[in-house]
Amino acid sequence: MGKIYNRLEGEKKARKAMFQRIWSLIQKEFIQVGREKATLIMLLIAPFLQLVIIASSIHMDITHIPLIVADQSNDARSRAYLDAMVSSGSFDIAAHAASEDEIIRMIDAGQATIGLVIPPDFAARVERGTAQVLLVMDGSNAFSAQSAASAAAAIAQQYAIGTTQRQIAPPLTAHITILYNPALKDLWFMIPGLIANTLQAQTLGLTAMAVVRERERGTIEALLVTPIRPIELMLAKTIPNLAIVACNIITVLVLSTTLFGVPFAGNLGLFIVLCCIYAVCGLGLGLVISTVAQSQTQAMQFTVLITFVAMFLSGFLFPSYALPPLLKALGYVFPLTYFIPISRGIFLKGVGIPELWGPVLALLGLLAAILFASAKLFRQSLD
Template sequence: MKFILRLFDNLFWTLVIKGLNQLRRNKQFIVILTIPPTLQLILYGFALNPDIRNLKLGVVDYAQVQESRELLAAMTSNNIFILESILTSEKNLSRQVEEGALDIGIIIPPDFSRKLATKSATIQVFIDGVNANTAGIANNYINQMVQAYNNRLASTQISSPVLLQFVFLYNPGLTSSWFFLPGVMGLVLTLIATLASAVLVVREKDIGTLEQLLMTPSANWEILLSKMLPLGILLSGDVLLALTLARLVFGVPFRGNFFLFFALSGLYLLVGISLGILLGTISRSQQQVVLMSFFINVPIIQTSGAIAPVEAMPPFFQILSLFNPLRHYITIVRGILLKGVGLDVLWIHVLALIGFLLVFLLIGIRRFRNQLI
């Protein structure tokens, strides 16, 4: 018992307790660390979704036969295409696509049933191509649905020598939010950790308490850690908040070890805080901190794989992303949440985060005593 009391009875822990008390009294700061991450997680979780749904479909059905109605039923059997209007002329259909009232327009010829019975029938499809990504996905959906319709119409089929059976691992339903939410968690933690820690350092300069800290007999690393630990404890609540929202709102599974996830999230928080402190030692005002944070965080987010897969990037940027701590953390989060893997798989990414932490701390310690010059 005496050993424990002696361990915590020193100047370093006094500085840590002082930092905790400062954060506890700053109610506005606590609100900033709670409300924006919640809104960002919910907003990005719903907004960053590549799945296309509710495309407005317009139809000119000159045939008016059972086969054409079955084709339209097949195309509107899910939420991809919504039958918005049934028109009587190609001119009206073309105008509505042009005005943006429709995304897809289909014209079924009057001899549709007869041509199906003889050989093949051609239907005309108009797609609004202003959004090239949406147009390409809609084109693929239409091809798949028409192919499924053709298979049902075929009276005889030749058995294929090779049959394919697909099994999707870790995400059987191909739910997009399961891919995006881990990335959004890392994105939000990066923004909050770097900006909050940098603002705290600059605020210490503004109110004059930083000079008092620099006059204490504490070592540079003790002063830095006394700033990092209280903020890391506070930000760990954001980790739990993000995980809770991911599970309850978006149904993201948790297949790994909770304590490993929480420990590695804490490690990444220290990386983000140390980067923020480094930015704070470079900046001379809170406005400069915001600009520097924007300059640093945007490339970090864009090359991390949080929004777009790393595999979709050019080879140069794939290599460059290896020097991005957020990429390693997102890989860790997706591995633990979706795959349930452990340190035997993730150790290389853990070592990368430790390396980033040491580099940021060493640079920050060297600059800390000289930042007022």
């Protein structure tokens, strides 16, 4: 009996010691996680961000599509039809135009994705059952164009049914003209945005590790004792990566047009210049991450988080106007938000600076802010 008792007591003490060791290790891990506050915050907010951003940005039925109206009839019938368009929740009137040509110019400038032309004799044609409106759509955003076409056709049919119950033929039909991507091919819509998203991921990844890698290896101290100035070191970290990105820009352009058959309609030189400006934005943002992060793992976590959030808030997959106001405002801090319309505009529409001056100026302003922040943080990280 004594041996059994001693054995049981020994096993009890061993289990107690095991639990004490496990508890000590758990406490150690909690302390370690608590020291890395940035990682802890990221781990806590990542599920929240994923749920809110994905649930808010993914809409199969897009509403509040910006609409440009050229009401050449301007009578009770045309106003009733416009009221039906707006009250459906599918469209918001963004601007008014005088003609189809003006609508196309405004679509080129990115003011809206769809235009509506109501002919001068609209009311009389409705009475005769021969009325037809013209819908001009931006096919460079295939997802929005498909949603807009379906919604506009349904509204026209409902308006026709409500106008008269006697006529066999519908008194109103909608003729749809799709610009830049008449067949609404998904690849034509995706490739220009995919180029922008790929460049963002690459530029962030190239410089996000720059400073933190030197710090972890212990080579940052050796650099500090040399006569190299912070701005010189910053340029040395950035310029080789920019050369790599420039080569990749040419590669993705060739693949897009040859392998995937997406037509390039714009000015190649302008596109490459704006790609390089956008790439410098990404490299600068990566440098900001590198100076803030405490480890390479943390830098990679920041990079993945920024890439994920920007992808959903920039209009890459779904139009930004469908986002809640707060998330839409958050999207404006990412260079990708401004380069998406630039890429699609030059690639598919063939437009230039006169139409793209808004996103180009915004991208340049963001570039100045990023370079200022990265230079200041880089200098502080070396002090």
